Amino acid sequence: xxxxxxxxxxxxxxxxxxxxxxxxxxxxxxxxxxxxxxxxxxxxxxxxxxxxxxxxxxxxxxxxxxxxxxxxxxxxxxxxxxxxxxxxxxxxxxxxxxxxxxxxxxxxxxxxxxxxxxxxxxxxxxxxxxxxxxxxxxxxxxxxxxxxxxxxxxxxxxxxxxxxxxxxxxxxxxxxxxxxxxxxxxxxxxxxxxxxxxxxxxxxxxxxxxxxxxxxxxxxxxxxxxxxxxxxxxxxxxxxxxxxxxxxxxxxxxxxxxxxxxxxxxx
Numbered sequence: 001x002x003x004x005x006x007x008x009x010x011x012x013x014x015x016x017x018x019x020x021x022x023x024x025x026x027x028x029x030x031x032x033x034x035x036x037x038x039x040x041x042x043x044x045x046x047x048x049x050x051x052x053x054x055x056x057x058x059x060x061x062x063x064x065x066x067x068x069x070x071x072x073x074x075x076x077x078x079x080x081x082x083x084x085x086x087x088x089x090x091x092x093x094x095x096x097x098x099x100x101x102x103x104x105x106x107x108x109x110x111x112x113x114x115x116x117x118x119x120x121x122x123x124x125x126x127x128x129x130x131x132x133x134x135x136x137x138x139x140x141x142x143x144x145x146x147x148x149x150x151x152x153x154x155x156x157x158x159x160x161x162x163x164x165x166x167x168x169x170x171x172x173x174x175x176x177x178x179x180x181x182x183x184x185x186x187x188x189x190x191x192x193x194x195x196x197x198x199x200x201x202x203x204x205x206x207x208x209x210x211x212x213x214x215x216x217x218x219x220x221x222x223x224x225x226x227x228x229x230x231x232x233x234x235x236x237x238x239x240x241x242x243x244x245x246x247x248x249x250x251x252x253x254x255x256x257x258x259x260x261x262x263x264x265x266x267x
Contacts, residue, residue, distance in 0.1 A: 007049030013081030125191030
């Protein structure tokens with residue numbers, strides 16, 4: 001296996017419209033647009049060979065160019081960020097593609113390695129990440145997407161509802177009450193095109209979770225675990241909370257996230 005076999009194209013679909021936070025990718029966090037924080041964070045990942053922002057808005061395109069990033073404008077309407085990534089597949093240099101949401105800032109390059117390394121060593125066509133939840137209020141929060149897998153790590157279901165539902169309550173001392181799903185996916189090119197060619201599923205429409213399209217149509221999705229944190233920005237209030245993590249002179253977050261930051265998984 002050559003060095004380039006381990007390199008991936010990392011795409012950051014950045015949509016301007018958002019019901020809860022219009023123009024979010026350009027919102028300033030510690031003096032920089034949010035999209036710049038995401039872009040710079042993934043530059044530290046050792047297996048990322050290409051970073052490409054894919055947007056539907058010229059203002060975001062110009063914002064990325066202003067900080068020296070690579071960007072592609074796709075004005076065509078797309079169902080999801082993953083479908084937007086599929087529109088530019090001819091511009092992607094590598095056969096393995098990571099799709100990272102534009103409002104999730106990895107706090108450690110190991111987060112992406114926890115996804116890329118097991119994927120390239122497997123026969124999987126697509127995969128994603130999960131992280132342990134430890135608080136009951138997070139399990140009940142519909143903004144935090146939960147995932148359950150089989151014993152081999154293949155996704156069984158994703159939901160905004162509590163899964164699993166502890167019928168008799170969480171046993172005392174159990175610190176693994178559930179897993180949250182992170183907003184990052186990995187695909188082989190052929191599987192990405194296959195996914196994008198599928199019709200919107202009933203479950204996808206019900207939960208507003210694009211990954212359910214794959215499960216509903218019988219496409220397997222592997223889920224690997226990470227212990228590394230990320231900062232999720234969903235509302236203007238999250239920007240305010242995240243300000244405390246950043247120095248005005250650096251794009252690097254401090255070592256630990258604030259409890260005030262609510263990590264939500266908007267798909």
